[in-house]
Amino acid sequence: RKSCHELADLFNEIIPRVKPGVSTKEIDDWCVEFVRKHGGTPAWYSEGFPGCACISVNNHVIHGIPSKKTIVRDGDLVSLDIGINLNGYISDSCHTVQVGNVKPTHRKLVRVTREALLEGIAACHTGNRISDISKAVYHVAHEQNGYGVVYDYCGHGVGLDVHEDPSIPNCPSHERNPRIQAGMVLAIEPMINEGTADVITGDEESEWTVITADGSWSCHEEHTVAVFPDHTEILTDLDYAGNSCLKRTSF
Numbered sequence: 001r002k003s004c005h006e007l008a009d010l011f012n013e014i015i016p017r018v019k020p021g022v023s024t025k026e027i028d029d030w031c032v033e034f035v036r037k038h039g040g041t042p043a044w045y046s047e048g049f050p051g052c053a054c055i056s057v058n059n060h061v062i063h064g065i066p067s068k069k070t071i072v073r074d075g076d077l078v079s080l081d082i083g084i085n086l087n088g089y090i091s092d093s094c095h096t097v098q099v100g101n102v103k104p105t106h107r108k109l110v111r112v113t114r115e116a117l118l119e120g121i122a123a124c125h126t127g128n129r130i131s132d133i134s135k136a137v138y139h140v141a142h143e144q145n146g147y148g149v150v151y152d153y154c155g156h157g158v159g160l161d162v163h164e165d166p167s168i169p170n171c172p173s174h175e176r177n178p179r180i181q182a183g184m185v186l187a188i189e190p191m192i193n194e195g196t197a198d199v200i201t202g203d204e205e206s207e208w209t210v211i212t213a214d215g216s217w218s219c220h221e222e223h224t225v226a227v228f229p230d231h232t233e234i235l236t237d238l239d240y241a242g243n244s245c246l247k248r249t250s251f
Contacts, residue, residue: 003040003086004224004235007093010034010082012238018097020074024055027080028066035084043083043090043162049208054081054094056209061150061191061199061218063208074100077110079220083162092158092187093236094222105194106217112147113192113219116140120170120188121225124180124232130166131177133188138171141192148197149190150218153210158187158224171197182229189222 014030031052035042042052049063056064056079057072064070064079072078081094096110116137123136133155141147154175155168167175170190193199195216202209212218224236234240 001226001235003084003089003091004093005240006035006038006040006086007082007084007091007224008236008238008240009038010084011080011093011095014080015095015097018072018078018080018099020072020100022072023068024057024064024066024070024072024078025068027055027072027078028053031080031082038086040084040086043085043092046085047162052082055079056081056218056220058217059212059215061193061210061212062153062220063206063210065206065208072099075102075106076100077102077106077217077219079218081220081222088160090158090160090162091236092162092222092224094189094220095238096219096221108145109147109192109194109217109219110221112141112145113190113221116170116190116192117188117221117223120190121223121232121234124186124188124225124227126180126182126227126229128180129177130168130175130180131172132180134169134171134173137188137190141190142171148193148195148212148216150193150197150199152199152201153191155187155189155222157185159185180227182227184227185224185235186227187222187224189220191218191220193218
């Protein structure tokens with residue numbers, strides 16, 4: 001929980017600084033400074049990723065590498081996917097920042113992705129299965145709004161390692177489908193495209209970066225949640241001192 005709260009504090013400090021004219025490398029440098037100042041380590045370093053934050057802009061879905069060449073512009077969607085290792089415990093969260101005068105269609109994409117995330121979290125409670133999370137996300141994003149739901153990448157367990165079992169697809173799949181149990185800590189993360197669900201791994205600059213196959217814009221939102229017997233807590237809620245628990249009194 002402490003690691004997740006530190007990550008929420010990081011987002012609260014960094015998001016207002018994502019403005020036209022700054023480079024994604026500058027944003028990453030701010031993140032590194034914050035994490036180290038508070039006694040943590042950037043979690044992605046252990047995965048070989050060359051940044052504290054995966055910073056993906058517009059048609060970049062995930063794993064965008066911070067760069068001095070990538071300058072934030074008015075109207076951009078900038079996804080910040082950040083993990084912190086604090087005393088051996090990993091937190092993981094992502095927020096897509098809407099920079100300046102964002103088109104209404106892109107604002108809708110962000111709104112729907114956030115709704116899909118919250119519906120996925122609402123389905124994440126004891127007695128349900130992982131597939132219930134997947135169905136909830138897919139229903140909001142694709143069945144209700146027609147967006148492409150990325151199927152090549154998914155959510156996951158998180159705790160002592162960045163990626164732990166179980167995998168949490170954002171659409172119906174043939175993955176293992178365990179029951180959700182108290183004690184699980186899960187990273188739920190819809191990656192929603194304005195157009196096709198298909199993605200391409202690798203661009204002209206990096207084999208890490210994942211982009212939409214048709215060039216459409218994408219949105220990525222993520223929270224780390226903890227499952228308790230009678231409720232699910234959003235550990236990375238930006239307002240974690242407030243209403244961060246989704247109570248489930250009659251499962």
